[in-house]
Amino acid sequence: MAIASDQSSEEDRMTPQFEKVAEKKESRRGFLLALPSYVYLIIFFVIPLIIVLVYSFATRNRFGGTDLSGWNLESYERIAEPIVRTILFRSLWLAFLTTVICLLIAYPFAYFLATRRPAIRNVMLVFVMIPFWTNFLVRNFAWRVILGNDGPLTKTTEFLGLGTQELLFSQKAVVLGLVYGYLPFMILPLYAAIERIDGQLIEASRDLYGSAWQSFRNVLLPLSMPGVIAGSILVFIPSMGAYVTPEILGGAKTTLLGSYIVTQFLTARNWPFGAALSFVLMAIMLVGTVIYFRKGGRTL
Amino acid sequence: MVAAVQLKAISKKFGDVVAVDNVDLIIEDGEFFSMLGPSGCGKTTTLRMIAGLEFPTEGSLSIFGEEVGTLAPNKRSVNTVFQNYALFPHLSVLDNVGFGLKMKGVDKKEIKVRSMEMIELVQLNGYENRKPSQMSGGQQQRVALARALVNQPKVLLLDEPLGALDLKLRQEMQVELKKLQRDVGISFVFVTHDQEEALTMSDRIAVMHEGNLLQVASPEEIYETPANKFVADFIGRTNLLEGTVSDNQTVILSNGTPIRASSNFSPGTKISVSIRPERATITQQTENGDSLSSINGTVETVTYLGNARVYNVQFAWMSLEVREENRTGVELYEPGTPITVSWEHDAVSVVAD
Amino acid sequence: MSTAVEPRGWAKLALHINGWFVYFFFYAPIALLVLFSFSNNRNVGIWGGFTLDWYQEFFNSSNAQGALSNSVKIAVVVTFVSVILGTMSALALERFTFRGKKVFDALLYLPIIIPDVTMAVMLLLFFGEFFELLDMAFGFQLRKGFWSIVISHIAFNISFVSVVVRARLTGMDTDLEEAAVDLYASRWKAFRYVTFPQILPGIAGGALLAMTLSLDDVVITQFVTGPGWTTLPVYVFGLIRKGVTPAINSISVIMLLASMILVVLSLFAERARHSV
Numbered sequence: 046m047a048i049a050s051d052q053s054s055e056e057d058r059m060t061p062q063f064e065k066v067a068e069k070k071e072s073r074r075g076f077l078l079a080l081p082s083y084v085y086l087i088i089f090f091v092i093p094l095i096i097v098l099v100y101s102f103a104t105r106n107r108f109g110g111t112d113l114s115g116w117n118l119e120s121y122e123r124i125a126e127p128i129v130r131t132i133l134f135r136s137l138w139l140a141f142l143t144t145v146i147c148l149l150i151a152y153p154f155a156y157f158l159a160t161r162r163p164a165i166r167n168v169m170l171v172f173v174m175i176p177f178w179t180n181f182l183v184r185n186f187a188w189r190v191i192l193g194n195d196g197p198l199t200k201t202t203e204f205l206g207l208g209t210q211e212l213l214f215s216q217k218a219v220v221l222g223l224v225y226g227y228l229p230f231m232i233l234p235l236y237a238a239i240e241r242i243d244g245q246l247i248e249a250s251r252d253l254y255g256s257a258w259q260s261f262r263n264v265l266l267p268l269s270m271p272g273v274i275a276g277s278i279l280v281f282i283p284s285m286g287a288y289v290t291p292e293i294l295g296g297a298k299t300t301l302l303g304s305y306i307v308t309q310f311l312t313a314r315n316w317p318f319g320a321a322l323s324f325v326l327m328a329i330m331l332v333g334t335v336i337y338f339r340k341g342g343r344t345l
Numbered sequence: 346m347v348a349a350v351q352l353k354a355i356s357k358k359f360g361d362v363v364a365v366d367n368v369d370l371i372i373e374d375g376e377f378f379s380m381l382g383p384s385g386c387g388k389t390t391t392l393r394m395i396a397g398l399e400f401p402t403e404g405s406l407s408i409f410g411e412e413v414g415t416l417a418p419n420k421r422s423v424n425t426v427f428q429n430y431a432l433f434p435h436l437s438v439l440d441n442v443g444f445g446l447k448m449k450g451v452d453k454k455e456i457k458v459r460s461m462e463m464i465e466l467v468q469l470n471g472y473e474n475r476k477p478s479q480m481s482g483g484q485q486q487r488v489a490l491a492r493a494l495v496n497q498p499k500v501l502l503l504d505e506p507l508g509a510l511d512l513k514l515r516q517e518m519q520v521e522l523k524k525l526q527r528d529v530g531i532s533f534v535f536v537t538h539d540q541e542e543a544l545t546m547s548d549r550i551a552v553m554h555e556g557n558l559l560q561v562a563s564p565e566e567i568y569e570t571p572a573n574k575f576v577a578d579f580i581g582r583t584n585l586l587e588g589t590v591s592d593n594q595t596v597i598l599s600n601g602t603p604i605r606a607s608s609n610f611s612p613g614t615k616i617s618v619s620i621r622p623e624r625a626t627i628t629q630q631t632e633n634g635d636s637l638s639s640i641n642g643t644v645e646t647v648t649y650l651g652n653a654r655v656y657n658v659q660f661a662w663m664s665l666e667v668r669e670e671n672r673t674g675v676e677l678y679e680p681g682t683p684i685t686v687s688w689e690h691d692a693v694s695v696v697a698d
Numbered sequence: 699m700s701t702a703v704e705p706r707g708w709a710k711l712a713l714h715i716n717g718w719f720v721y722f723f724f725y726a727p728i729a730l731l732v733l734f735s736f737s738n739n740r741n742v743g744i745w746g747g748f749t750l751d752w753y754q755e756f757f758n759s760s761n762a763q764g765a766l767s768n769s770v771k772i773a774v775v776v777t778f779v780s781v782i783l784g785t786m787s788a789l790a791l792e793r794f795t796f797r798g799k800k801v802f803d804a805l806l807y808l809p810i811i812i813p814d815v816t817m818a819v820m821l822l823l824f825f826g827e828f829f830e831l832l833d834m835a836f837g838f839q840l841r842k843g844f845w846s847i848v849i850s851h852i853a854f855n856i857s858f859v860s861v862v863v864r865a866r867l868t869g870m871d872t873d874l875e876e877a878a879v880d881l882y883a884s885r886w887k888a889f890r891y892v893t894f895p896q897i898l899p900g901i902a903g904g905a906l907l908a909m910t911l912s913l914d915d916v917v918i919t920q921f922v923t924g925p926g927w928t929t930l931p932v933y934v935f936g937l938i939r940k941g942v943t944p945a946i947n948s949i950s951v952i953m954l955l956a957s958m959i960l961v962v963l964s965l966f967a968e969r970a971r972h973s974v
Contacts, residue, residue: 063415064400074885075794079802082787082856086805089853093820100823150720157717160704171965176724178964179957180914182931183950187727189742189942190734196743197730225723232720247703257705286813288917293938303815303917310819310921320823323816334811398876418879425880431873435895444891445881496881 100320111316120321129305129322136302139216140284143223147231147280148273150224155235155272156265170236177229185222185293192218192294214296222290227283231276238272239265278337282330302326347410349374349500349532350395355404357390364390366556367404372500372534374409377526379535379543382553383579388536391553392502395534396425409499419448424493425502429509430485432477438464438488439473445496463495466525483514490522494529501526503535507542519545540580544568552576573697577619584625584665585617585696595637596695600661605637608695616695622668624692627656629676630683639687640665644678658686728954735947742942752948762949765933772844772929773912776851780908783852784859785901789893791860792867793875809854810861818921821850825922842924850922851912858911859904866900902967910960913953 104115123129158169176184191197192213202210212218242265250260266273288303295301300308302322309319350372357365365387372378380388393399394406397418406414413421424445432441443460451459464473467487477485486506493501503522507515523546526533537543543550544564551561552575560572571577574585588598590610596618597603606618630641642660651671656678658665667686669675678684704710735753739746756762790796791803809817825846832838874896878888916931923932930953937946 064402067400067415071794072796075790075796075799078786078794079790079796079799082783082806082860083798083802085783085856086809086853089821089824089849090809091805093824096823096827097816097820150716153713153716154720157713160713172721172724174965175958175961176728178910178961179728180931180950180953182914182916182935183731183953183957184727186934186938186946186950187731189938190947191727191730191743193741193743193942195741225727228720228724244703251703257709282811282813286815288815289935292935303813306815306819307917310822316823319819323819327812327816330811330813334807396880398880418876419882419884425877427873427877429871429873431871431877433874433877433892444878444883448878448882448884448887448891492881 097320097323100317101324103317103320105315105317110314120317121325123318124321124325132300132302132305133325135216135299136285136287139220139223139301140281140287142220143227143284144231144277144281146220146224147228148277151228151231151235151276152269152273155232155239158232158236159239173229173232173236177233181226182289182293184226185290188218188222188225189213189293213294214299216295216299218294219287219291219299219301222294223284223287226290227280230279230283234275234279235269235272238269238275242268274337278333281333285329286326346374348372348407349376349409350534351405351407351410352391352394353405353407355391355394355401355406357387357394357399358402363556365394365401368556368558370551370558370561372532375530375532376548377523377533377535377546379537379547379550380553381537381540381543381550381579384538385555386553387556388538388551388553389504392425392504392534392536395500396423396502397421398425422498423500423502424496424498425504426486426489426493426506428504428506430477430489430506432485432488432492434477437474437476438469438480441477441488442473442491442495444492449496459495460491463491466494467491482510483518486510486518490525494525499531501529501531501533503533505537506535507537508539515542522546544580552579554579570694571619571696574617574619577617577694577696582622582666582668584620584622586620586663587615587617590614590616590695598661602640602661603637604640604693605690606693606695607690610695610697615698617698619694619696620665620688620692622655622666623670625665625667625686625688627658627667627669627678627684627686630685638690638693639685641683641685644680644682644684646680647678658684660686731947732951732954734944735951737944737947740944742944742947752944753952755945756948756952759945761928762930762933765928765930766952768844768927769913769930772847772851773909775848776855776912777905777909779848779852780855780859781901781905783856784904784908785863785897787856787860788863788867792864793872806857806860809857814915814917817850817854818918821846821853821918822921842922843927846922846924847919847927847929850918851915854918855908855911858907859901862904862907863897863900866897866903870896899967903964906960906964906967910957913956913960 099113100111101120102116102118104112104117104119106112124133158166158173161169192210194213198212199209202208212221246264246268247260250264251257255263286303287301288307291299291301291304295304303326306319306322306326309315309322313319348371350370352368352370355365355368355370356363368387368391370391380391382388390399394401395408397413397416397420400415404414405412408421408423433444436444439457439460442463443456446456446459461470461473464470467490469484469487469491472480472484477488480488489506507518507522510518519542522533522535535543535546544567547564549561549563550567552559552567552572554575560567560576562572567576567580571580577583578585586598586604588596588604590608590612591597591603592612593609594605594607595603596606596608596616598618604618608616610616627644640660642658642665645657645659645664648655648657653671654669654675654677656667656669658667665686705713734742734745736748736750737745738749738751787802787806791799791806825842829838829840829842832840870893874892875888878892879885883891914931915929916935919929920932920935923929928936930949934946934949934953937943937949
């Protein structure tokens with residue numbers, strides 16, 4: 046068990062490299078643990094990513110296939126076309142709108158949650174978690190049922206004497222579906238951020254002659270900013286790439302980037318263009334996320 | 346006799362930070378040995394190196410003559426009581442105590458017998474099926490002790506084990522730990538930042554500061570003749586008066602006052618004179634006192650402690666602290682009173698800067 | 699920590715109204731969906747008396763049954779593999795330092811950040827190229843189906859599992875592992891007897907999340923599925939696009955039920971997490 050025999054002099058037994066050797070052994074253990082996932086992600090994530098990049102510079106041939114030879118920037122140039130630009134800005138706008146609406150609903154809600162007694166708070170939190178875990182497709186479909194012709198909403202508006210509503214297949218319906226789908230993503234990080242704030246800070250602010258609004262503006266909001274940013278990213282990213290919601294609740298005039306990309310692959314069969322669009326979409330997300338982490342965000 | 350633990354020229358670096366700097370140390374078998382110092386002084390790192398939880402960057406470390414520098418912790422015959430006990434929350438007290446034996450592959454029946462013996466020794470019988478979270482801090486502390494001692498380690502390492510307890514419980518545990526150490530007869534290596542704790546319990550104390558070992562000695566020696574200014578200041582309360590050695594019997598304080606103090610420093614050396622507050626006395630100011638063992642000053646403040654009074658005395662450029670026990674007949678001096686602070690000549694010790 | 703201060707007056711009222719509105723907003727659509735799945739009317743959203751016909755139809759439809767069993771088979775395999783790989787990654791990142799750790803950490807975040815659609819496109823192109831390569835090199839004729847779906851789901855689930863397990867690992871004191879090693883446990887035994895029982899709730903939570911995500915996925919699955927391997931969400935999505943019928947209501951409610959069971963299980967895992 047002893048590292049060296051008794052004969053060798055004690056001075057030469059422990060030298061700096063022993064510590065190094067032990068560290069290296071540890072390092073190798075860690076690496077081996079990570080290795081399977083590392084390799085998996087390189088094969089099934091990084092390589093596919095590179096393939097998309099390669100495709101985005103390729104050319105579509107006459108038969109709807111892709112020629113990997115003639116490299117060009119045509120697919121990226123097409124993004125400047127009016128139709129594509131409209132779709133891109135529409136997606137950005139609707140994702141932004143969704144994020145703002147979620148924020149306006151979720152912030153007071155998260156604060157409301159944080160002021161409840163702990164026992165009640167936990168129960169209330171569970172009922173926010175349930176929609177978070179529930180099938181997204183089904184939840185969007187529920188709105189299709191509600192907004193449909195002669196559906197419950199029309200019945201209600203007619204009963205109230207407001208006439209029929211024609212929300213379905215409009216941009217409003219898409220935003221409604223997105224807000225419904227992603228609201229829990231906003232509530233949870235906001236709640237986590239607000240709950241961490243010591244209530245005495247607000248009391249101190251009030252004690253120091255701050256009005257309710259000033260206390261919110263100067264104490265609560267800055268302290269809960271990490272939650273605001275985390276929640277906004279969590280809502281903005283999937284809204285921007287939304288595909289299911291506009292397919293179910295939207296119509297011809299509400300094509301968003303996500304659906305447009307899918308169309309390029311499944312119907313239009315213009316793979317290079319679709320690849321270029323997905324790459325642009327991903328770039329927007331990555332820039333947003335990097336900014337978030339740079340600003341000191343820790344959790345997603 | 347072989348030393349229980351021997352460190353030879355041990356250094357530990359974390360990146361560029363030197364946590365322990367070239368430390369030589371011998372811990373004898375069967376002694377209660379404390380490592381004392383402010384947080385970040387390297388005492389815990391030293392303990393963790395003995396345990397094998399850190400490996401030294403340089404030097405040699407042996408336990409009962411066997412070199413263990415980079416031996417894995419599970420192959421060392423030492424056990425640790427962790428700062429926050431580190432009891433396994435998912436296991437009962439019995440399983441916590443039996444953990445080490447189970448890992449060693451001891452027969453199940455024997456594990457149970459030995460664990461129960463140990464639980465009895467730390468007076469926790471009846472608690473063996475509880476989870477750690479259902480016990481008080483003091484009880485958890487006992488479980489941690491039992492869990493370590495059941496393995497019959499050659500050395501027991503304790504990393505500030507009493508830090509989380511309240512004062513009263515801590516004092517009880519100090520006595521109990523000391524008794525336990527005598528009963529089991531192995532050496533305890535006890536890390537603490539509490540000087541009082543170290544003084545009460547230890548056979549010997551090592552004072553550490555910024556990765557260096559400043560003094561290793563018995564509690565009396567450390568208190569009475571501290572090796573340098575840091576040790577004098579860190580152990581107990583003291584008055585440090587700067588001065589220069591005049592000859593081996595006299596020190597000239599920096600305001601020119603001569604004081605009788607014996608030392609081996611060569612004349613002209615800058616030193617400090619340490620006078621413990623409880624070794625000095627306050628009397629009405631007189632002109633005929635022994636001027637080499639007293640100084641004149643004015644009472645600045647009086648702090649009433651119940652069992653004692655602490656006077657802060659204004660003297661020349663500084664303030665001296667004097668502690669008077671609250672016995673019957675002791676005279677009380679009001680702030681502003683001119684008084685004389687005097688001491689027996691053996692109350693003074695000269696410490697290097 | 700003291701609870702946040704509750705405002706007074708109209709602000710308090712507004713907070714309460716908003717609070718109850720959120721719950722109404724969350725649950726009213728689900729409740730209506732369940733209600734209309736029992737409605738005896740050809741048009742969804744119009745009440746026509748109580749019936750169980752639509753459920754009957756689901757249980758008689760071999761397509762729906764097949765899609766359900768596909769979904770379950772895929773989810774089981776995906777969960778199993780993702781949990782093992784995700785837990786190993788979490789351990790590596792939380793307990794070790796090694797070369798390339800930062801790159802690995804960032805790489806592990808990407809599948810969470812990247813939009814479904816992009817990931818779907820990536821995997822579609824990948825399998826196309828990959829199968830062609832195999833065909834050219836070895837003459838294998840592979841088709842997309844079970845394995846392409848499983849591989850794709852694992853590719854994003856490793857990340858989700860590792861995030862959940864890592865959260866649990868950071869909450870756990872490294873003291874405990876050191877104590878185990880100090881008490882003669884080898885690295886493996888320390889994991890087996892101390893770390894593993896401690897992070898088990900996290901692993902269970904990760905498994906449930908992986909299973910939920912696998913059962914719910916439409917976009918990626920739609921791109922990498924092959925003949926005979928339609929999953930339940932893809933099947934439902936196809937039905938919705940063809941035209942809404944009350945039969946979809948009943949399938950939706952069944953999917954809802956499956957989600958609910960997973961939520962309840964995850965809540966138990968959560969509770970175990972707090973009690974230990």
